[in-house]
Amino acid sequence: MSSSQPGDAAAFRVGDRLTGQEPWEVFGERIRRYEIHLNGDKIEMTRGPIALEGYGIRVFRKRDNVTGIGYQASNDFSDEGIRAAAEDAQRAARYASFPTGRFDLPSGHGATGGIVEVLDRGLWEYPMDSLDAYVAALRAAFEGRKQTAVSFGSVRATLSETSICNSSGLRTGYGHTTVDLEFAVKAFGGAEGPAPGEYWVNDSDRRLQPKQLAGRVDEWARYAEDVRRGRPPPTGEMAVVLPPTVLAGILPIVFGGRFTGSARLQQVAPEPGTKLGTDLATVYDDGRIPWAPMSAPIDDEGFPQSRRTLLDHGAVSDILYDSLHAGAFDTRSTGNGFRGMSFGFRSWFRFLQPPALSPSTIALSPGGGGTDAELLETAGDGILIQQIGWSSPDPLTGAFGGEIRLGYRIQNGKLAESIRGGTVGGIAFASEGAPSLMTRLEAVGSTAAFSEPVSSPPVLVRPLAVGGV
Amino acid sequence: MGELSDAEGQLYHTLARLAQRGPFVEVMAQGATGLSVRFDGHSTTFQSPPRLRGAVFRVWTRGGWSEASVSGLDEASLRFVEGAIERLLTRRPAHDSPPGASSTARIEKFTPTTRPMRDMGEEEMSAMAHDMFSWTEGVPDIRQTQVVVGWREEERLYINSAGARCLQGITRVRGSVQPVAMENGRLESDYFIHGGVGGREVLDGVTPEKARQAAECAREMLHAKTPPAGKRTVLLSPSVTGYFAHESFGHGAEADQFVRDRSYLKPILGQVVGPEMLTIVDNGASPGAWSEIYCDDEGHPAQRTVLVDHGRFVGALHDRDTAAALGAVPTGNSRRSDFLSRSFVRMTNTYVEPGDRSFQELVKEARDGVLLEAGVAGIEDPQGGQIQIKARRGHLIQNGEVTELVSSMALSGQVLEFLASIRGVSGKEDFQLDTGSCGKGRTDFLPNSAGGTYLLGTAVVGQA
Numbered sequence: 001m002s003s004s005q006p007g008d009a010a011a012f013r014v015g016d017r018l019t020g021q022e023p024w025e026v027f028g029e030r031i032r033r034y035e036i037h038l039n040g041d042k043i044e045m046t047r048g049p050i051a052l053e054g055y056g057i058r059v060f061r062k063r064d065n066v067t068g069i070g071y072q073a074s075n076d077f078s079d080e081g082i083r084a085a086a087e088d089a090q091r092a093a094r095y096a097s098f099p100t101g102r103f104d105l106p107s108g109h110g111a112t113g114g115i116v117e118v119l120d121r122g123l124w125e126y127p128m129d130s131l132d133a134y135v136a137a138l139r140a141a142f143e144g145r146k147q148t149a150v151s152f153g154s155v156r157a158t159l160s161e162t163s164i165c166n167s168s169g170l171r172t173g174y175g176h177t178t179v180d181l182e183f184a185v186k187a188f189g190g191a192e193g194p195a196p197g198e199y200w201v202n203d204s205d206r207r208l209q210p211k212q213l214a215g216r217v218d219e220w221a222r223y224a225e226d227v228r229r230g231r232p233p234p235t236g237e238m239a240v241v242l243p244p245t246v247l248a249g250i251l252p253i254v255f256g257g258r259f260t261g262s263a264r265l266q267q268v269a270p271e272p273g274t275k276l277g278t279d280l281a282t283v284y285d286d287g288r289i290p291w292a293p294m295s296a297p298i299d300d301e302g303f304p305q306s307r308r309t310l311l312d313h314g315a316v317s318d319i320l321y322d323s324l325h326a327g328a329f330d331t332r333s334t335g336n337g338f339r340g341m342s343f344g345f346r347s348w349f350r351f352l353q354p355p356a357l358s359p360s361t362i363a364l365s366p367g368g369g370g371t372d373a374e375l376l377e378t379a380g381d382g383i384l385i386q387q388i389g390w391s392s393p394d395p396l397t398g399a400f401g402g403e404i405r406l407g408y409r410i411q412n413g414k415l416a417e418s419i420r421g422g423t424v425g426g427i428a429f430a431s432e433g434a435p436s437l438m439t440r441l442e443a444v445g446s447t448a449a450f451s452e453p454v455s456s457p458p459v460l461v462r463p464l465a466v467g468g469v
Numbered sequence: 470m471g472e473l474s475d476a477e478g479q480l481y482h483t484l485a486r487l488a489q490r491g492p493f494v495e496v497m498a499q500g501a502t503g504l505s506v507r508f509d510g511h512s513t514t515f516q517s518p519p520r521l522r523g524a525v526f527r528v529w530t531r532g533g534w535s536e537a538s539v540s541g542l543d544e545a546s547l548r549f550v551e552g553a554i555e556r557l558l559t560r561r562p563a564h565d566s567p568p569g570a571s572s573t574a575r576i577e578k579f580t581p582t583t584r585p586m587r588d589m590g591e592e593e594m595s596a597m598a599h600d601m602f603s604w605t606e607g608v609p610d611i612r613q614t615q616v617v618v619g620w621r622e623e624e625r626l627y628i629n630s631a632g633a634r635c636l637q638g639i640t641r642v643r644g645s646v647q648p649v650a651m652e653n654g655r656l657e658s659d660y661f662i663h664g665g666v667g668g669r670e671v672l673d674g675v676t677p678e679k680a681r682q683a684a685e686c687a688r689e690m691l692h693a694k695t696p697p698a699g700k701r702t703v704l705l706s707p708s709v710t711g712y713f714a715h716e717s718f719g720h721g722a723e724a725d726q727f728v729r730d731r732s733y734l735k736p737i738l739g740q741v742v743g744p745e746m747l748t749i750v751d752n753g754a755s756p757g758a759w760s761e762i763y764c765d766d767e768g769h770p771a772q773r774t775v776l777v778d779h780g781r782f783v784g785a786l787h788d789r790d791t792a793a794a795l796g797a798v799p800t801g802n803s804r805r806s807d808f809l810s811r812s813f814v815r816m817t818n819t820y821v822e823p824g825d826r827s828f829q830e831l832v833k834e835a836r837d838g839v840l841l842e843a844g845v846a847g848i849e850d851p852q853g854g855q856i857q858i859k860a861r862r863g864h865l866i867q868n869g870e871v872t873e874l875v876s877s878m879a880l881s882g883q884v885l886e887f888l889a890s891i892r893g894v895s896g897k898e899d900f901q902l903d904t905g906s907c908g909k910g911r912t913d914f915l916p917n918s919a920g921g922t923y924l925l926g927t928a929v930v931g932q933a
Binding site: 033035037039040042043044045046047048049050051052053054056069070071072073074075076081084085088091092094095096097098099151152154180182184186195196197198202227232235236265266267268342345349351352353354389390391392394396397398399400401402403404405420421422423424425426430431432434465466467468469 | 509511512513514515516517519520521522523530532533534535536537538539540541549550553557561591592595612613649651653654655656657658695698699700728729730731733809811845846848850852853854855856857859876877878879880881882883910911912914929930931932933
C-alpha cells in the first residue's frame with residue numbers, strides 16, 4: 001500500500017461534496033489489514049488484504065440551548081451514496097438532542113497536531129513480506145523447544161490513513177500502523193508432569209519488532225510452565241503486587257467511566273480536589289507517548305492529543321473532554337474524542353462510530369518503590385498477580401476482579417511457587433474515605449513499563465481480597 | 470430486506486471466474502440496516518448501522534485457507550478482491566481439495582414478524598425510550614438512568630462453487646434499562662435487558678415492573694456487604710448458569726480446540742462427566758432466541774446439538790475442517806463476526822436444560838452458601854479446564870434461607886470438579902435465556918446467548 005495523495009483522502013473526497021448550512025465533520029479511513037493465523041507451528045490461514053475504505057458524517061443542528069447530533073457511516077463514495085449518508089445523519093439530528101448550545105470544532109490544514117511516532121515505515125511499504133518475516137522469526141524462536149509450543153495464534157497488521165475535515169476549515173490526517181498479537185503458549189510433556197498449561201499473550205503495538213521475539217518467547221515459555229505448575233492461593237486479605245499488564249485491564253476503564261465530561265454530565269464525576277488515593281497516586285492521561293496504540297497527533301475529532309493530570313498525589317485534578325462535553329461545560333476539548341472503543345481497547349476500524357469520550361494512554365507516575373525486587377521485599381508476604389483472566393472492571397462502581405491466571409506467592413520478600421486459580425478483586429477507586437486500590441497503594445515501583453493502554457510501574461497494594469483454598 | 474439483491478449477479482460472476490483458478494471458492498456478502506436510540510435524561514442519540522456492504526472470498530490454497538475481504542459490492546470493489554484472491558492463489562497454489570464436504574444447501578429465510586421494527590421511525594422510537602426512562606423515576610437514590618432500544622436487520626448471502634446458496638435475513642431487537650444509584654459518593658448500578666429475533670413484539674418483554682425492579686436492585690446495592698471469599702456452596706441464578714454452560718461446554722466443546730489439541734475435554738468425549746440431571750445443548754435453530762441463525766457462514770443449516778446428555782459428554786461443535794479431521798459432521802457453527810473477519814467454530818444459544826428441583830428445595834439443600842445472581846462476564850481456559858464467571862450481585866444463604874445482599878463477585882474453578890459437585894438443577898419455570906455477545910480471544914465478537922435455570926454446586930468465590 002502506498003500513501004494516497006493528500007487531496008484523495010477519504011474524508012476530503014466526501015467533505016468537498018457536502019452541502020448545507022449546518023456544521024459538519026467527516027472522518028475518513030483507508031485501511032489495509034493483513035493477518036497470519038497459526039495452528040501450532042503451522043500457518044492455518046493467510047488473510048489479506050482486507051480492504052476497507054469509508055467515512056462517517058456527523059452533523060450538528062443547533063436548537064436554542066441544545067444541539068441535535070446525527071451520524072452515519074458509509075463506504076459508498078458516489079454522489080448518491082454521500083447524499084444518502086448525509087440525509088441519514090440529518091434525519092437523526094432532527095430528533096437527537098445534546099445539552100449544549102455551543103461547541104467548537106477544530107480548524108487548520110496539514111499536520112495540525114504535530115508529529116507523534118505511530119507508523120512503522122517497513123510495515124507500511126511491505127506489509128505481507130514484513131508479516132511473513134515476523135512469523136518466521138516467531139516460529140524460529142520456538143524451534144528446538146521440547147516442552148513449549150504455540151497452541152494457536154495470530155499476528156494482525158493494520159495500515160491506516162486517517163483523515164478528518166469539517167465545516168470550520170479543518171483538513172488534516174496522518175498514517176499509522178498497528179500490530180496485534182494474540183497467542184496461547186503451551187507448556188507440556190515431561191515424565192509424569194502436570195497437565196499442560198497455557199500462557200496467553202495479548203499485545204498491541206505500533207511496530208513489528210522481530211528482534212525482541214527471542215527474549216519474549218523465553219519469558220512466555222517460563223510463564224506457561226508456571227501456569228502449568230500453579231496452585232490456587234490461600235484465602236484472605238493480603239499484600240498484592242500488580243504489574244502494568246494487570247493494571248492495563250483495570251485503570252483505563254475505571255478512569256474512563258468517571259474522569260470524563262460525560263460522567264460530569266451524569267453527575268457521577270468526582271469533584272476536583274477530592275482525595276481518592278494516597279499521595280503515591282499520580283495518574284495522567286497521555287495521548288502522545290511514542291508508539292503507544294492510543295497515541296496519535298490528534299484525536300478523532302481533529303483536536304491535538306495532550307497530557308492531562310487526572311490524579312495529583314491522590315487528589316482529583318483534571319477530567320477529559322471532547323468538543324460536545326467541553327461545550328456543555330464552557331471549557332475546551334482535551335483531545336479525548338475517540339471512536340471504535342470497546343472494553344477499553346480500540347477497534348482496528350473506527351469510522352463506523354461517532355466519537356465518544358475516552359482516555360488515551362493512562363500513565364501512573366513512577367514512585368520511590370525501587371526495583372521489582374525491592375517492591376517484593378517491601379511486600380514481605382503476599383502474592384504477585386501476573387495475569388488475571390478478565391478483571392472486568394465496572395466503569396461506574398470501580399469494582400474489578402477475576403480469576404488468577406498466573407501469579408506467584410511472595411514469601412519473605414522473594415517470589416516463591418506459582419499460583420493458578422482463585423480470585424482477586426476490589427474497588428479501583430471509591431468515594432472519599434472509603435477503601436480502594438488507590439487508597440491502599442503502599443508502594444509504587446520506580447520504573448514504568450508500557451502495557452497497552454497503560455504506562456505504569458508495578459504497584460504494591462495492601463490489602464486486597466483473595467479467594468482460594 | 471433485499472440489501473444484497475442488486476449485487477448477487479456480480480458476486481456469481483466473480484465466483485465463477487475464481488472457481489476456474491482453484492479447487493473451491495466461496496463468498497459471504499453482508500449488509501445491514503436498523504436504528505437504535507439512547508436516552509439518559511440529558512441527551513438523546515440515534516445510531517443506525519452504517520451503510521456498509523462488503524464481501525469476503527475464501528479459497529483453498531496450498532496447505533490451508535486463504536481469503537480477502539473488501540468493503541463495497543460494486544464492480545470495482547469486486548475486481549479488487551478478485552485480484553487479491555488471484556495473487557493468493559499464485560502465491561500458494563492448491564494441489565488438493567479442501568477438507569470435508571462442501572455445502573450444497575439452498576436456503577432462503579427471513580425473520581418472520583407481523584410487527585416489523587422498520588415501521589418505527591425516529592420519533593416513535595424516541596417516544597418509547599423516553600417512556601422507558603420514566604419507569605425508574607421516583608425510585609429514591611436513582612441518580613441517572615440510561616435507556617437503549619434498537620434493532621438491526623442483517624442480511625447475509627453465502628454462495629460457493631459447489632452450488633450452495635444461502636440467503637438469510639435476521640432481525641435482532643433489544644431494549645435495556647440501566648439505573649444508577651448514588652449515596653454518599655458510592656455508586657451502584659443494575660440493568661435489565663431483553664431481546665430476541667423478531668419484530669416489535671420482542672419489546673413487549675421490556676416492562677415497567679422489570680425496569681423498576683432493576684432500579685430497586687441498584688438502590689439496595691448501595692448497602693450490599695462484601696461477598697465471602699473461598700470455597701463455598703454456590704447456587705447459580707439462571708443467567709450465571711448460562712455463563713457456566715457457555716464457558717464450560719460451550720467454548721470447551723468448540724472442536725477447533727480439539728484439532729489444536731488444546732481442549733481438556735477432547736480425551737473424555739463419550740464419558741460421564743457430570744450428574745444425570747445435567748444436559749447442555751447449543752441450539753442455533755431456537756426460534757426467536759437472540760443468537761438464532763438459519764445457516765452458518767459455510768452454508769450449513771443451524772441445528773440443535775446436544776453437548777452433555779444426562780451427564781455424558783456426547784457432542785462437539787463443528788465446522789467443515791474440524792468435522793473432517795475428527796470424523797464428524799458440520800453442526801452449523803462456523804460463524805464470522807462480519808465480512809471483515811475470519812470464520813471460527815462458534816456457539817449460538819447455549820444453555821443448561823431444566824431439571825426437576827424447585828428453587829426453594831435448592832436453597833434448603835445449600836443450607837449455607839452464596840447465591841450468585843446476574844452474570845456479567847465469563848472466561849474459559851480450554852487447555853487447563855478452568856472457568857471464571859463474574860456475577861453483579863448475590864445473596865448469602867444461611868440456615869437454608871436467602872438472607873443478606875452481597876456485592877459483585879467472581880467464581881473460579883476447574884470445570885470437571887464443579888461438575889462433580891452439582892447437586893441439583895431447577896425446573897423449567899425458572900428457565901431464562903439472556904442476550905449477549907461473545908468473542909473468540911479478544912476479537913471477533915458476535916451475538917450470542919446463554920441460559921438455564923438455578924444450579925447448585927461448590928466452587929471458589931471472591932470479591933470482584
